[in-house]
Amino acid sequence: MRIAMIGTGYVGLVSGACFSEFGTDVVCVDKDSSKIDRLLAGEIPIFEPGLDKLVANNVAAGRLSFTTDLATAVKGADAVFIAVGTPSRAGDGQADLTFVRQAAKEVAEVMEGYTVVVTKSTVPVGTGREVAEIIRATRPDADFDVASNPEFLREGAAINDFMRPDRVVIGTLEPRAQEVLRELYRPLYLIETPIIFTQLETSELIKYSANAFLAVKITFINEIADLCEKVGADVHDVAKGIGLDGRIGRKFLHPGPGYGGSCFPKDTTALAHTAREKGSPVRIVETVVDINDKRKKGMADKVIAHCGGSLEGKKVAVLGLTFKPNTDDMRDAPSIDIVPALRAAGAAVSVYDPEGIEEAKKVISDVTWCENAYDTMPDADVLVIITEWNEFRGLDLGRVKSLMKAPSMVDLRNIYNPAEMANAGFDYESVGRPSGL
Ligand code: NAD
Numbered sequence: 001m002r003i004a005m006i007g008t009g010y011v012g013l014v015s016g017a018c019f020s021e022f023g024t025d026v027v028c029v030d031k032d033s034s035k036i037d038r039l040l041a042g043e044i045p046i047f048e049p050g051l052d053k054l055v056a057n058n059v060a061a062g063r064l065s066f067t068t069d070l071a072t073a074v075k076g077a078d079a080v081f082i083a084v085g086t087p088s089r090a091g092d093g094q095a096d097l098t099f100v101r102q103a104a105k106e107v108a109e110v111m112e113g114y115t116v117v118v119t120k121s122t123v124p125v126g127t128g129r130e131v132a133e134i135i136r137a138t139r140p141d142a143d144f145d146v147a148s149n150p151e152f153l154r155e156g157a158a159i160n161d162f163m164r165p166d167r168v169v170i171g172t173l174e175p176r177a178q179e180v181l182r183e184l185y186r187p188l189y190l191i192e193t194p195i196i197f198t199q200l201e202t203s204e205l206i207k208y209s210a211n212a213f214l215a216v217k218i219t220f221i222n223e224i225a226d227l228c229e230k231v232g233a234d235v236h237d238v239a240k241g242i243g244l245d246g247r248i249g250r251k252f253l254h255p256g257p258g259y260g261g262s263c264f265p266k267d268t269t270a271l272a273h274t275a276r277e278k279g280s281p282v283r284i285v286e287t288v289v290d291i292n293d294k295r296k297k298g299m300a301d302k303v304i305a306h307c308g309g310s311l312e313g314k315k316v317a318v319l320g321l322t323f324k325p326n327t328d329d330m331r332d333a334p335s336i337d338i339v340p341a342l343r344a345a346g347a348a349v350s351v352y353d354p355e356g357i358e359e360a361k362k363v364i365s366d367v368t369w370c371e372n373a374y375d376t377m378p379d380a381d382v383l384v385i386i387t388e389w390n391e392f393r394g395l396d397l398g399r400v401k402s403l404m405k406a407p408s409m410v411d412l413r414n415i416y417n418p419a420e421m422a423n424a425g426f427d428y429e430s431v432g433r434p435s436g437l
Contacts, residue, residue, distance in 0.1 A: 001025065001184060004073035004080045006103045008035055008066065010046055010158065010262065010329065011120060011151050012083030017054045018162040020064035022187040027073035028066050039066040047328035047355040050159045071110040078180050079116040080107050081149070082131070086121045086266070093269035095124050104131040108138035115144045116177045120151050122207050122267055124274045128171065128200035147172035147181060148200050150207030155262070156326030167194045171203020208274075211267040212285045217252040218259045219288045222295060225255035225432025235432030236414070255431045257338065257386060257412040258295035260323035262331040265292070296334045300341030303410050306429050307382055312346035315405070317376035320387025320413075321364065322356035330359040334412075335386045339364050342384075350376040354389050377403035388413035397424045 001024045005016035008030035020026040030036050035045045042059075044052045058064035067073055074080050084099035100121055107117060117135060119128055132146040148171030153161035168188060170181050178197055185195060198206075225235040235255050243250030259265070268289050275282040304311055323333035330336065333356075342349050343366055352370040353360060361369070370376045373392060377383060377400060385392055393415050401407045401424070408427040409416070418436025421428035429435060 001079075001180075002027075002077050003184065004029060004070075004077040004107075006070065006073075006080065006082050006107065007084035007099075007121070008032075008039065008045075009083065009085060010048065010155055010327075011153065012081070013039075013044075013046065013055070014048060014051060014153060014158040014162055015081065015083060015120060015151065017051060017058055017064060018159060019184065020058040020061075021054060021163075022184075024063065024184060026058075026064050027077070028064070029068065029070050029073045030066075031068060031070075033068050036066050036068045047326075048155065048158050049326055054159060070106050074107050074110045074115075075112050077111075077115060079118055079184065080111065081118045081120045082107070083120040083151070086123055086270075088266040088269055092273060093266075094273045095122070095266065095270040097123065097127060097130075100127060100131065101134060104134040105138050108135040108142060111135075111139070111142060111144065113143065114176065115142075116147055116172075116180045117144055118147045118149045118181070119204075120149055122150060122211075122263065122270075123148070123204060124208070124270055125201050125204045128204060145172055145174040145177035146200065147174075147177045148203035149181065150203060152207075152210065155329055156324055163188070164191065165193055167196055169196045169198065169203050169206050171198055171200040171206075173197070173199055208267055208271040211264055212271050212282065212288075214252050215259055215264045215268045215292070216284060216288050218254075218256075218264075219291050219295075221253045221255050222258065222431075223291065228432040232434055233432075234434060238432075255414065257299045257334040257431075258292045260296070260332040260334045260336075262323075262329055265289075265332040268292075296337040297341065299334060299338045299412060300345060302412075302429070303338075303342060303382060303384055304345055306408070306410050306427075310346070311342060311381075314347050314381040315379055316342050316347045316349045317380035317383045317404070318342075318349055318351040318367075319353075319373055319376065319383065319385045319392045320356075320389055321351060321353040321360040322387050325387055325389040326355075328355040328359050330356055330363055333387075335360070336363050338384075338386060339367060343367070347381075350380065352376045353387065354391060356387075374399060374403060380404045381406060382408040382410060385409070385411045385413055385415060388415045397421075397426070401425065 005012045005028045008028045016026045016028040086095045089096040228235040239253035321335040350368040411430040414430045422436040
């Protein structure tokens with residue numbers, strides 16, 4: 001089997017490397033020549049744990065290669081995966097399909113023999129049919145099928161997620177296309193991964209429904225956390241108490257500053273847009289989008305209130321900027337709302353993130369960039385944890401205290417224990433838990 005992976009971002013590069021690890025020949029294409037140059041030089045353009053080794057091993061084995069030349073990759077491939085970005089369109093929140101359409105056309109121009117064109121990008125219902133139309137219009141003689149194969153991996157745990165997924169969803173009812181994709185995913189069958197074969201539209205909707213449901217779940221516990229703060233309850237115990245009910249489940253019940261990242265924000269808005277357009281609005285998702293936007297913006301107010309109502313002339317130390325740990329991805333990260341709001345409130349802000357500084361500098365300015373966690377702290381009035389990187393979980397609290405003006409912490413990820421922080425002398429605040437005093 002030979003496949004082409006169009007788009008060498010978080011999804012394309014991980015999927016391409018994992019398929020090659022399963023023994024498939026994979027050529028990864030990107031039109032961003034700087035990305036391909038780095039990959040050809042043995043560098044990984046993103047931060048994803050374990051990816052460097054996986055890529056190096058498969059390049060060395062001759063199963064994985066990189067090019068900017070789409071034709072070389074696509075000609076003779078059994079399947080071509082479109083894994084390009086589908087960002088939110090400015091203004092209406094609809095998914096921007098420019099890259100998908102362009103990739104479909106470029107693939108159509110050069111494909112040879114029977115080819116399965118697979119949309120791995122997250123795309124609105126109807127996009128697969130549109131991709132088929134583009135290919136047919138570009139190459140009326142082409143022998144192909146279009147399938148949808150949405151990706152569910154999470155950045156930071158992407159390799160394990162790809163190799164041990166909860167399920168694989170394949171949207172095509174064409175037996176030839178099903179056969180190619182079944183063959184590609186056969187190594188997963190061996191560990192009994194459920195594979196759902198369904199039609200294109202259903203597959204496309206499964207991806208959006210999954211992300212929207214998870215966003216609803218996060219937002220639900222965030223609102224319950226706010227209520228806990230008002231009534232003196234502990235949201236962690238509430239989460240455990242409801243999550244142990246098998247119908248609810250324990251995952252995704254961790255409160256925080258609001259969801260961010262490259263998927264939930266854009267996918268919830270895109271689903272809401274599609275649903276409105278079809279006259280069947282998903283009001284719960286629309287509400288979640290609104291609540292989450294406001295929540296991210298409101299997190300700075302929590303810090304201000306913690307500091308007695310004003311940050312004027314104060315110094316805030318911020319730990320963690322990426323939307324989650326173990327990635328350098330800054331797309332729609334809560335820090336993008338929180339840090340400028342702290343600045344606007346009059347604070348000087350020092351920030352540190354283990355892997356995200358380079359990306360963060362593109363979207364956050366007017367702060368002091370630090371080399372490590374402790375460098376943010378000298379004379380700080382408050383320490384704010386925005387992203388729960390492991391290295392922030394076990395800070396030397398004595399050292400923190402000695403560096404800061406006063407021991408004060410707003411922990412937006414609840415990685416510390418309120419009672420222990422009170423014992424350590426911190427004025428500590430977290431999300432949805434009593435202070436521990
Ligand atoms: P990304 O922006 O990291 O990567 C996309 C890549 O595609 C870029 O490198 C870009 O240069 C390249 N590209 C665009 N048009 C091209 C073309 N015509 N030819 C060659 N290369 C082209 O995006 P990503 O995070 O990997 O996401 C890709 C898709 O997967 C999106 O639809 C996203 O919603 C979905 N998805 C992402 C994740 C995630 O965690 N990032 C998880 C599941 C699904």
